[in-house]
Amino acid sequence: MPLDAIITTWSQPEVLVLAGLSLLLTVLWRVPILGWLLYPLRLLDTFVHEMSHGVAAIMTGGRFERFVVYPNREGLAHIRGGNRFVVVSAGYLGPALLGGALILLSATDLAEQMILMGLGLGLALLCLRFVRNLFGMVAGLLLASSLIAAGWYLSPQPASWLFLLLMMHLPLSAANSLVDLMRLSVRRSHREQRTDAEVLAEMTHLPALVWALFWFILALIIMVVTVTVAWSAGA
Numbered sequence: 293m294p295l296d297a298i299i300t301t302w303s304q305p306e307v308l309v310l311a312g313l314s315l316l317l318t319v320l321w322r323v324p325i326l327g328w329l330l331y332p333l334r335l336l337d338t339f340v341h342e343m344s345h346g347v348a349a350i351m352t353g354g355r356f357e358r359f360v361v362y363p364n365r366e367g368l369a370h371i372r373g374g375n376r377f378v379v380v381s382a383g384y385l386g387p388a389l390l391g392g393a394l395i396l397l398s399a400t401d402l403a404e405q406m407i408l409m410g411l412g413l414g415l416a417l418l419c420l421r422f423v424r425n426l427f428g429m430v431a432g433l434l435l436a437s438s439l440i441a442a443g444w445y446l447s448p449q450p451a452s453w454l455f456l457l458l459m460m461h462l463p464l465s466a467a468n469s470l471v472d473l474m475r476l477s478v479r480r481s482h483r484e485q486r487t488d489a490e491v492l493a494e495m496t497h498l499p500a501l502v503w504a505l506f507w508f509i510l511a512l513i514i515m516v517v518t519v520t521v522a523w524s525a526g527a
Contacts, residue, residue: 313456313457313460317330317457317460317461317464330461332435332438333457333458333461333465334365334465335361335365335431335435336435337365337387337461337462337465337466337469338361338365338366338367339361339367339415339418339419339428339432339435340386340387340390340462341367341383341384341386341387341469342359342361342367342368342369342383343359343369343386343418343422344382344383344385344386344387344389344390345359345369345371345379345380345382345383345386346359346369346371346422347382347386348374348375348378348379348381348382348386349371349372349373349374349379350374351374351378352374352375352378352379353373353374353375354371354372354373354374354375354379355371355372355373355374356369356371356422357370357371357372357422358370358422358423358424359422359423359424359428360423360424360425360428361423361425361427361428361431361432362425362427362428363427367428369383376495377492377495380488380491380492380495381488381492381503381507383488384466384469384470384473384488384507384511385466385507385510385511385514387462387463387465387466388462388463388466388467388510388511388514388515389514390462391459391460391461391462391463391464391466391514391515391518392463392514392515392517392518393518394407394455394458394459394462395459395460395463395515395518395519395522396518396521396522397459398455398456398459398522399522399523403448403451404443404448404451404452404454404455405442405443405444405446405448405451406443407443407455408439408440408442408443408446408451408454408455408458409439409440409443409444410443411439411458412435412436412437412438412439412440412441412442412443413436413440415432415435415436415439416432416433416436416437416440418432419432419433419436420433442454463511463514463515464515466507466511467508467511467512467515470504470505470507470508470511471508473487473488473489473504473507474501474504474505474508487500488503489501489503489504489507
């Protein structure tokens with residue numbers, strides 16, 4: 293079915309709210325104290341980041357063995373095989389792609405409650421299958437249960453606002469994380485774990501900053517294109 297047959301309506305007020313929410317999330321992300329209000333969402337980013345590595349590995353012929361998530365929002369995916377370039381890049385582009393998919397889904401007739409429950413169920417199944425540390429398992433299942441409960445108990449209007457928050461947070465968090473990644477790429481320091489950009493820098497002999505900037509541009513393009521398609525197709 294063509295995309296324009298799926299898209300229904302996006303009104304101008306919704307787009308304005310979307311822009312305002314985007315600005316608010318960006319500001320909160322950069323305020324140390326207020327940023328903790330977004331801790332559950334930022335923790336969700338880590339799950340999506342690590343799962344994106346795993347999904348990319350599976351899609352390119354590799355194996356996704358397991359992953360861990362820690363309270364400081366760091367994580368590590370254990371991968372065997374697959375296209376290493378695609379697998380490494382997927383960590384930051386995965387959240388942007390998922391956010392873009394949710395933006396498109398928001399412009400369809402599919403109920404937000406169903407989408408929230410679907411996301412929660414998917415997260416729960418992936419956690420049970422692949423998470424291998426206690427904090428990651430507990431946090432992942434709590435996040436999954438919250439999404440399922442929100443979809444089940446919330447009325448359409450609150451569920452719509454929660455979905456709006458979630459769909460904009462994912463691509464914005466990808467962009468914000470890539471800003472931090474660019475800073476790390478410039479300020480090289482001794483760290484136990486290499487960043488994804490540093491891994492690709494070793495593979496391609498291009499500076500880590502180049503890859504961080506490349507992913508940042510792609511994440512912004514994904515968000516702009518999906519918002520434009522969702523709005524213009526339903527206009």
